[in-house]
Amino acid sequence: MYKLLSILSVALLAQFSIAGHHESGHMNKGTVIGYELSDNGEKLDIIAGDPSLVKIWVDYVEAHNQRDLEAIDQANAEDLVGKAPNGVIVNGSDEHAAFLKNWFETSNPSWEFVYAMANDVPQPDGEIHHWVTSSYKVTDIIDGTEVVARESFDVRIENNKIKEIIVASRQVLAED
Numbered sequence: 392m393y394k395l396l397s398i399l400s401v402a403l404l405a406q407f408s409i410a411g412h413h414e415s416g417h418m419n420k421g422t423v424i425g426y427e428l429s430d431n432g433e434k435l436d437i438i439a440g441d442p443s444l445v446k447i448w449v450d451y452v453e454a455h456n457q458r459d460l461e462a463i464d465q466a467n468a469e470d471l472v473g474k475a476p477n478g479v480i481v482n483g484s485d486e487h488a489a490f491l492k493n494w495f496e497t498s499n500p501s502w503e504f505v506y507a508m509a510n511d512v513p514q515p516d517g518e519i520h521h522w523v524t525s526s527y528k529v530t531d532i533i534d535g536t537e538v539v540a541r542e543s544f545d546v547r548i549e550n551n552k553i554k555e556i557i558v559a560s561r562q563v564l565a566e567d
């Protein structure tokens with residue numbers, strides 16, 4: 392009987408040891424979907440992010456379709472940075488509003504949703520950068536001609552505000 396109790400005790404201790412082995416937050420860690428390299432070359436995991444951030448971005452783009460500069464301004468972080476595919480960099484909400492006002496007056500851009508996904512990048516200092524990666528079909532009038540492009544957006548959202556927008560663009564040709 393003593394041997395049986397000893398064996399059961401060891402088995403229970405082993406079970407508790409294995410069950411207690413998980414690190415704090417182990418079950419809460421997001422699914423790694425890729426990685427990025429930091430400015431200093433450090434490999435940082437990209438994990439699946441909060442899908443509610445996609446709605447913030449989709450609503451923001453829809454405000455552009457509606458020409459609602461007030462809604463856009465309210466959604467912008469004070470230190471917003473926008474990087475257009477032509478090299479233009481817009482700093483701050485005021486610059487962004489002036490840029491958009493001019494664009495809306497001289498053209499007729501419209502955005503048609505294609506896809507979006509939320510992702511997070513934990514930083515070495517413990518901060519988490521929240522991003523939405525998306526694609527839109529953008530139709531614009533340039534020099535009197537309708538131009539269609541497929542644009543990809545990487546958008547950093549901080550405190551539910553648009554902090555950074557990076558845009559890449561490829562013109563869609565008739566053969567596409």
